[in-house]
Amino acid sequence: MKDATPQPVLLADYQPYPFVVNEVALAFRLSPSATRVLSRILLAPNPERPGRHDLRLDGGGGLKLIRAAVNGRMLDVTPDAEGVTVAAADLPEGDFAFEAEVEINPAANTTLEGLYMSGGMYCTQCEAQGFRHITFYPDRPDVMAPFRVHVESDMPVLLSNGNPSGSGKGWAEWTDPWKKPAYLFALVAGDLVAVRDRFTTKSGRAVDLAIWVRKGDEDRCAYAMDSLKRSMKWDEDVYGREYDLDVFNIVAVDDFNMGAMENKGLNIFNSKLVLASPETATDGDFERIESVIAHEYFHNWTGNRITCRDWFQLCLKEGLTVFRDQSFTSDMRSAPVKRIDDVLTLRARQFREDMGPLAHPVRPESYIEINNFYTATVYEKGAEVIGMLKRLVGDEGYRKALDLYFDRHDGDAATIEDWLKVFEDATGRDLAQFKRWYTDAGTPRVHVSEAWSDGTYTLTFHQKTPPTPGQDKKPPRVIPIAVGLLNPNGDEVVPTTVLELTEPSQSFRFDGLASRPVPSILRGFSAPVVLERATDQAERAFLLAHDTDPFNKWEAGRALSKDVLTGMIAEGREPSRRLIEALGAVLRDESLDPAFRALCLRLPGEEDLAQALADAGRVPDPAAIHAGREALARAIGTGLSGDLSATYAALESRAPFSPDAAQAGGRALRLACLAFLNRVDGGDRAKALFDSANNMTESAGALGALIDAERGGAAVAAFHARWKDVRLVIDKWFTLQLVHGNPAGAAATARRLADHPDFDWKNPNRFRALMGALAANHAGFHDASGDAYRFYADWLIRLDPVNPQTTARMTTAFETWTRYDADRQALIRDELQRIAAAQGLSRNTGEMVGRMLAAKPA
Numbered sequence: 001m002k003d004a005t006p007q008p009v010l011l012a013d014y015q016p017y018p019f020v021v022n023e024v025a026l027a028f029r030l031s032p033s034a035t036r037v038l039s040r041i042l043l044a045p046n047p048e049r050p051g052r053h054d055l056r057l058d059g060g061g062g063l064k065l066i067r068a069a070v071n072g073r074m075l076d077v078t079p080d081a082e083g084v085t086v087a088a089a090d091l092p093e094g095d096f097a098f099e100a101e102v103e104i105n106p107a108a109n110t111t112l113e114g115l116y117m118s119g120g121m122y123c124t125q126c127e128a129q130g131f132r133h134i135t136f137y138p139d140r141p142d143v144m145a146p147f148r149v150h151v152e153s154d155m156p157v158l159l160s161n162g163n164p165s166g167s168g169k170g171w172a173e174w175t176d177p178w179k180k181p182a183y184l185f186a187l188v189a190g191d192l193v194a195v196r197d198r199f200t201t202k203s204g205r206a207v208d209l210a211i212w213v214r215k216g217d218e219d220r221c222a223y224a225m226d227s228l229k230r231s232m233k234w235d236e237d238v239y240g241r242e243y244d245l246d247v248f249n250i251v252a253v254d255d256f257n258m259g260a261m262e263n264k265g266l267n268i269f270n271s272k273l274v275l276a277s278p279e280t281a282t283d284g285d286f287e288r289i290e291s292v293i294a295h296e297y298f299h300n301w302t303g304n305r306i307t308c309r310d311w312f313q314l315c316l317k318e319g320l321t322v323f324r325d326q327s328f329t330s331d332m333r334s335a336p337v338k339r340i341d342d343v344l345t346l347r348a349r350q351f352r353e354d355m356g357p358l359a360h361p362v363r364p365e366s367y368i369e370i371n372n373f374y375t376a377t378v379y380e381k382g383a384e385v386i387g388m389l390k391r392l393v394g395d396e397g398y399r400k401a402l403d404l405y406f407d408r409h410d411g412d413a414a415t416i417e418d419w420l421k422v423f424e425d426a427t428g429r430d431l432a433q434f435k436r437w438y439t440d441a442g443t444p445r446v447h448v449s450e451a452w453s454d455g456t457y458t459l460t461f462h463q464k465t466p467p468t469p470g471q472d473k474k475p476p477r478v479i480p481i482a483v484g485l486l487n488p489n490g491d492e493v494v495p496t497t498v499l500e501l502t503e504p505s506q507s508f509r510f511d512g513l514a515s516r517p518v519p520s521i522l523r524g525f526s527a528p529v530v531l532e533r534a535t536d537q538a539e540r541a542f543l544l545a546h547d548t549d550p551f552n553k554w555e556a557g558r559a560l561s562k563d564v565l566t567g568m569i570a571e572g573r574e575p576s577r578r579l580i581e582a583l584g585a586v587l588r589d590e591s592l593d594p595a596f597r598a599l600c601l602r603l604p605g606e607e608d609l610a611q612a613l614a615d616a617g618r619v620p621d622p623a624a625i626h627a628g629r630e631a632l633a634r635a636i637g638t639g640l641s642g643d644l645s646a647t648y649a650a651l652e653s654r655a656p657f658s659p660d661a662a663q664a665g666g667r668a669l670r671l672a673c674l675a676f677l678n679r680v681d682g683g684d685r686a687k688a689l690f691d692s693a694n695n696m697t698e699s700a701g702a703l704g705a706l707i708d709a710e711r712g713g714a715a716v717a718a719f720h721a722r723w724k725d726v727r728l729v730i731d732k733w734f735t736l737q738l739v740h741g742n743p744a745g746a747a748a749t750a751r752r753l754a755d756h757p758d759f760d761w762k763n764p765n766r767f768r769a770l771m772g773a774l775a776a777n778h779a780g781f782h783d784a785s786g787d788a789y790r791f792y793a794d795w796l797i798r799l800d801p802v803n804p805q806t807t808a809r810m811t812t813a814f815e816t817w818t819r820y821d822a823d824r825q826a827l828i829r830d831e832l833q834r835i836a837a838a839q840g841l842s843r844n845t846g847e848m849v850g851r852m853l854a855a856k857p858a
């Protein structure tokens with residue numbers, strides 16, 4: 001039998017569920033290969049859907065139905081592949097109870113959706129549609145109900161959502177008073193230990209906090225706990241939101257498809273986003289832990305108390321919660337550094353998506369597999385859209401709108417229309433045109449030209465959004481452009497002003513100026529657009545030296561580096577003295593935050609340069625890009641060797657380790673210096689640092705540098721020997737060997753590492769540590785032989801039947817395929833077709849590969 005072609009789900013087809021669920025009671029008898037799940041669901045007709053309706057419950061193929069009953073009367077029903085239907089004629093009028101007993105096999109569940117086992121413990125992942133693999137249920141976010149959960153197991157720790165409401169030997173009961181959709185359900189049972197703390201909310205509720213980990217990991221939870229308490233306090237102070245249960249539990253799990261999950265009162269985390277100590281975690285890991293702990297906690301209001309009506313509205317919870325976690329990190333650390341980091345991520349992931357075959361609106365209108373829409377567009381661009389809204393209505397308007405949102409929609413499953421309406425009602429602003437940010441895909445290109453006469457300076461903007469799959473015509477959007485003007489002597493003559501573009505073409509005048517100013521446009525990256533402006537390297541160097549807006553100061557240096565690099569790569573030009581001198585001035589400027597200086601010194605990545613070349617109408621050559629970037633790094637290492645050495649030496653820290661922003665910034669700058677010095681000292685400093693490092697940031701940084709200098713051998717072995725029992729560090733060991741070193745050998749290294757006994761390929765972290773790192777090595781992955789493409793596709797085909805979700809996500813390594821030369825396009829197309837033809841390919845992967853193959857080569 002062959003599967004029918006999967007049909008897309010359409011936003012336009014939305015209808016409320018014909019029933020409301022008033023209460024859910026679940027009982028689990030856990031057993032690795034035969035878990036019994038008993039459910040009792042109290043339903044009533046939904047007045048929004050008058051008439052008699054069949055009861056349709058979702059339920060995946062892994063469910064074995066033992067019995068089902070309505071109001072105690074046994075039903076004779078046979079589930080199909082996607083669920084079970086009880087005919088309207090078999091249902092009483094009015095309220096009724098549906099009961100079912102099913103059997104499931106968590107030990108055989110490798111997809112990591114629903115109830116599965118990880119390292120001997122039971123855990124769940126239900127977003128987006130995992131609950132239907134646990135029992136029959138209306139598995140959609142607009143069906144919300146209070147849950148009571150009874151768990152029986154010989155595991156010592158039994159957890160679920162809400163508050164504990166009873167326990168004894170071999171059983172525990174949990175009651176969640178807040179109604180929630182099934183995707184927020186969670187259950188954990190395992191041999192775990194808790195690291196405990198307590199938080200008192202501003203109205204005086206005492207909350208018991210616990211982070212549950214395996215024995216031996218307790219000493220790596222302190223930073224996550226501290227981050228949690230700061231998040232709880234921040235949400236009270238900044239958004240007026242308090243926590244609403246007596247307990248808040250976090251569990252660390254090794255096998256997890258995503259970063260973490262905001263299940264009500266029981267967050268489940270990928271262990272890499274909880275466990276950290278100075279010896280095992282880098283500064284980047286600490287920062288990510290802080291931000292993801294905050295993100296999942298913030299969902300308690302933006303996602304859980306107010307959820308999404310349907311999965312098309314995913315950005316309602318994700319865009320807003322990313323925006324909130326970004327604001328939190330800005331407040332905890334350096335706001336300019338955070339903004340630059342976020343824009344780097346946005347450009348690397350979302351702009352790339354928006355320009356390719358996988359482009360879709362922040363609120364998509366159709367999907368085949370919703371798991372494929374947990375994308376940078378929904379998350380990161382969704383957050384940018386909220387940042388723009390805030391810029392347009394001001395801080396006060398934003399706070400009023402958010403207060404109204406929480407008041408009006410608490411307990412609701414809401415939509416983007418509801419969200420925009422609170423802004424309209426709170427501020428009086430018409431957001432009809434602004435809504436296009438949600439409905440239209442693609443990154444607008446904003447071209448700017450300028451004119452100067454008699455003290456009047458005019459900026460003229462043209463906006464245009466290129467076509468994306470399924471959307472050819474793009475009407476103009478509302479684009480807030482923050483602008484400041486500088487005098488030629490570097491003084492600011494017009495402070496930051498927000499201009500609102502609403503037309504395809506629009507001019508803005510600045511009068512009464514004494515001399516022609518230098519403009520600083522799109523300050524703070526005030527809108528997620530590509531700014532096109534003809535300018536020269538002298539002006540970029542001027543802005544790098546003088547701009548008062550830290551984002552644009554960095555941006556000027558970045559643009560200057562890109563200009564120089566693309567000239568070197570495409571036209572064989574020499575490294576620019578002007579750039580090297582400008583970077584030297586930044587390096588020496590001790591009035592600047594070290595973390596900021598480190599960002600200014602970081603050269604644009606190879607992927608970024610490939611996109612810049614493609615934007616300029618050239619076909620990127622990955623080997624030439626790598627060589628050009630290496631040549632510039634060497635020239636900087638030589639040209640600034642005195643300053644780099646002095647800074648490197650001065651930043652050697654003797655203070656006890658702290659993961660705080662100040663120390664982390666010092667280490668970031670020191671490693672940025674090392675990256676250049678390493679090209680001229682043959683790896684001597686890296687060797688000394690590797691031998692002396694007392695923290696993972698420097699240890700991993702030094703190891704990467706040694707591999708770059710082709711002196712990795714002994715250090716690679718020593719690193720493995722030291723950390724062989726710490727999974728998260730061994731993940732780094734795999735990754736470092738693939739993102740560093742000569743790219744010509746990357747595919748061979750990947751093949752060798754895939755044979756290593758530690759390559760536990762069914763673990764998503766480990767799979768990504770190897771395969772994701774290979775794809776991130778631009779020149780290595782795109783080696784002209786096509787060897788890396790073949791190897792990568794072989795592994796995707798192997799992983800797909802085991803874990804379709806992770807496989808589908810990792811196909812995006814190929815999303816830029818039409819950007820390259822005809823030979824590489826042919827090689828990649830062959831691999832995509834080979835994946836598409838794989839026996840029993842999942843719906844997840846099939847959808848992704850199909851969308852990519854539909855792209856027209858440039």
Ligand SMILES: [Zn+2]
Pocket residue numbers: 295299317318321
């Ligand atoms: Zn989220």
